[in-house]
Amino acid sequence: MEGKIDEFIEENRETYIKWLTEFCKIPSVAAQNRGMEDAVSYLDGLFAEAFSIIPEKVPTAGFPVVYAELEGTSDKILSFYNHYDVQPEDPIELWESPPFEPDIRDGKIFARGVADNKGNLVARIAAIHAIRQMGIELPVDIKFIFEGEEEIGSLNLPAFAKKYADKIYSDGCVWEFGYRDADGALQVSLGVKGMLYVELSVEGANTDLHSAQAAIIESPVWKLVWALNTLKDQEEKITIPGFYDEVESITQLDEEMLSHYRLDEEETLRKLGIDSFLLNLEGTELKRKHIFEPTCNICGIVSGYIGEGTKTVLPSAATAKLDFRLVPGQDPEKVLLQLRKHLNNQGFEDIRIKVTSSERAARTKPDQEIVKAMIVVAEQYSSKKPNIVPNTPGTGPMYELCQALGIPSASFGVGNFESNNHAPNENICVEDYIEGIKMVAALVFEFSRQFEKQGSVNR
Amino acid sequence: MEGKIDEFIEENRETYIKWLTEFCKIPSVAAQNRGMEDAVSYLDGLFAEAFSIIPEKVPTAGFPVVYAELEGTSDKILSFYNHYDVQPEDPIELWESPPFEPDIRDGKIFARGVADNKGNLVARIAAIHAIRQMGIELPVDIKFIFEGEEEIGSLNLPAFAKKYADKIYSDGCVWEFGYRDADGALQVSLGVKGMLYVELSVEGANTDLHSAQAAIIESPVWKLVWALNTLKDQEEKITIPGFYDEVESITQLDEEMLSHYRLDEEETLRKLGIDSFLLNLEGTELKRKHIFEPTCNICGIVSGYIGEGTKTVLPSAATAKLDFRLVPGQDPEKVLLQLRKHLNNQGFEDIRIKVTSSERAARTKPDQEIVKAMIVVAEQYSSKKPNIVPNTPGTGPMYELCQALGIPSASFGVGNFESNNHAPNENICVEDYIEGIKMVAALVFEFSRQFEKQGSVNR
DSSP: OHHHHHHHHHHTHHHHHHHHHHHHTSOOBGGGTBSHHHHHHHHHHHHHHHHSOOOEEEOOSSSOEEEEEEOOSSSOEEEEEEEOOBOOOOSGGGOSSOTTSOEEETTEEEOTTIIIIIHHHHHHHHHHHHHHHTTOOOSSEEEEEEESOGGGTOTTHHHHHHHTHHHHOOSEEEOSOOEEOTTSOBEEEOEEBEEEEEEEEEEOSSSOEEGGGGGTSOOHHHHHHHHHHTTBOTTOOBOSTTTTTTOOOOOHHHHHHHHHOOOOHHHHHHHHTOSOOGGGOOHHHHHHHHHHOOEEEEEEEEEEOOSSSOOOEEOSEEEEEEEEEEOTTOOHHHHHHHHHHHHHHTTOTTOEEEEEEEEOOEEOOTTSHHHHHHHHHHHHHOSSOOEEESSOSSBOTHHHHTGGGTOOEEBOOSEETTOOTTSTTOEEEHHHHHHHHHHHHHHHHHHHHHHHHHHHHHO | OHHHHHHHHHHTHHHHHHHHHHHHTSOOBGGGTBSHHHHHHHHHHHHHHHHSOOOEEEOOSSSOEEEEEEOOSSSOEEEEEEEOOBOOOOSGGGOSSOTTSOEEETTEEEOTTIIIIIHHHHHHHHHHHHHHHTTOOOSSEEEEEEESOGGGTOTTHHHHHHHTHHHHOOSEEEOSOOEEOTTSOBEEEOEEEEEEEEEEEEEOSSSOEEGGGGGTSOOHHHHHHHHHHTTBOTTOOBOSTTTTTTOOOOOHHHHHHHHHOOOOHHHHHHHHTOSOOGGGOOHHHHHHHHHHOOEEEEEEEEEEOOSSSOOOEEOSEEEEEEEEEEOTTOOHHHHHHHHHHHHHHTTOTTOEEEEEEEEOOEEOOTTSHHHHHHHHHHHHHOSSOOEEESSEEEEOTHHHHTGGGTOOEEBOOSEETTOOTTSTTOEEEHHHHHHHHHHHHHHHHHHHHHHHHHHHHHO
16 A cells, blocks of 8 residues: 555655755745745645645744644654745856756756755655655655754754744654765764854954055954964964863764764765865764864855955954854854853954754664664665664754754755755756655655554553 | 245135045045046046046056156156055945045045045146146146056056166155145155965865764864964964064164154044054053054955855865955965975965065165155144154055165155045045145255255255
8 A cells, every 4th residue: 555655755756856856946045034934835835735724823023833743543653844935046156957946957957955854845745745645644654844044054943943832742753854875875864963153253443444544444354363273273273272172972872873884985985076075084083073073163254345456445343253063962052152262362352142942962772663664765765785873974953953942853855965965056856856745755654664663662 | 936836726725626526436446446547538538638648558467557647847757656446335225425436524524435545646736737727837747657557566567667667767856645634744655564465274074064064074164263363463463483483673774763653542443443452552652553563364254154144064175265464574475385384394284375566665865855845844834743654554566666776755645534544434535635736846855955955065
């Protein structure tokens, strides 16, 4: 019977592709408050078409959470966490097709948000749709939790999760993202890094000045450069006192998972057009840094004249956007205090810090039903052994939405190694998308079976 | 008879203001190759109207030099060096009236280029026009040398000056700029700093990446920050080895001029909305740094996401524009080599350096006729003692165009302390402009007299 679902999905592939490409036409860039209402309306229409229901729009201090439940035959609950917002599309000039005009070429769908995260969001709806269209009862309750602020740091999700803890509770949560790695194996990911995203800004004179004045007037951009230089040294060590103090040490189990986790170094370097990784790392050291170490990254910096040619100006202001990816044990609020104290101690009291995102890291243990079910399904649908990623280098509100509420969460999905998330020419493979729908459908049943097995053991 | 010239100028003030405001409507931004031909055409028309001649357009590898001669009654030659290009107008949003729609309000003319340098350029044409309209013969030959690339570093002027050394020779050159200081006294300036303007750029992966990748992929912007940090320390000392080695020491005469040079600290701070100067300097130390010390300034820096809100990206490239203001003795080509060597030694071999401007500093001794004539005229036209600036903190091709050819050069002009050169709301006072025209007319005669005096002494 479940095999029939895959056939149904194949027969309806054009519909499911259309559901996705139509959604990707909406420029739901939360950072710029563009297209957000349109995205919510689109989901209304999609739920109406797929399930004959209109989802709840749960208000937050920002964009609403789109929420829906579907009843199953057991008391177990499987939830899907996704987001309907996308990253800004710039640098626009590097896109080969317009970011909000989905283009299918070379077997791939190109569009901003198609990998992160609309592909997975729609695939999960499509999977449940297929099950129900086949007249099969859902073996577990299903909850859809789609937020609109993931790309701007999920600032309002912690309050939402706290307020609606009962409503969103589940026995396992399928996290938003998921990728195939360079050799085509499906990644099953067990955690996310946390994040502190800050904007540092400095102001000087009340106007830009002729740069001859630089001899006697303070330069905000020099101050910013000097300050940034005190945050991380050239050995990539973050030099804010206390930063590493509460980092949880890597366990034996972590190291074991790390040794199985595969990272295709050669392919990654080739794809990015570079000769080596940071600090010439390779092998286990490289994987450890990627998976388990925090970062301090400059997402953007700007000051003064950035146009063509020369302008001799002493800029009156300078700004940098930084993201710190945090690991289990690190508290973004504490890191913020450490940063403030450090800047003060270094003589940069007048650098303003604006926090735009603050999230803790989260980890799921590999013995949880959701993890085991994902691995079974991944093995079913791929000739390659799934690649268990003990912790992804990316970030999401997994701590607030799951770990803090005791909900185990893991992820797999329709993205791939060259999906260009957050970058120009974001894409997914059409076949990965269709396969991804099938895998979600299979996961629903496998997840239920994991509890049944357990039940029979417990009895 | 000379007194009548001032009357004539007063009577024709509306004409002379119109000459200037029409010129300022042309957005002759050399850096962006906008409106440059229009500016040259406008000068054709202006010379035709003022002198019934069409100036030469002397070709260079870049924009042409507009050149004209008018014959006088002696064998002495007075030249005027000005430029018809202007700085880019951004940040456009800070202008109170559109930069290329000259607006007269509160007794000031606001427009991009009105102070730097179209006000002086037109004032000098107007002065010679007024003398000739009165039927008075010019006591010296006059040469107008108007270049179109001053704001982009006069890259082609050295070759022009070399090729046309005989043609442009004069016994004194009135340099392009000139200002009243905070207490209204007219500045007479005897030199300019040199400049090395460079763009530093770093590239990383072939595309912007999700910032989670920052854990293992090199960041060009971090590299740029670290490299910049090695160029200047927080005490404002430029830390490129050898940078100060050939700086000429300050003479007794320099120190004496410095002690007479007036800088209204309180007014400057008030105007700029800041509490103190760089390093809390004041008095002679401040003036010395302003006038006699080289700088290393960041004119602009950009990398990654600089829009509203957050974007978690590892940028694939980073660029900074730097200007070094140099002092007598420093050779910009040597400084460039020192910079390259220093970056290499610090491990930044892969930072690219693009030079966009390279000029030596120049100085004129205060005993030259052109200087003495300017001081006499400045004293005649102002109740305040003129402010002799031994060296201005700004830059221009004075070395190449004058010092290398043995032409003494000094400057005074129609700008003021709040003219906002290179900044939004650039302006000059209408009365300073009219007064400036009268002073140029008077200078022509006083310059001639200085040589006559000398002649009578010599005989």
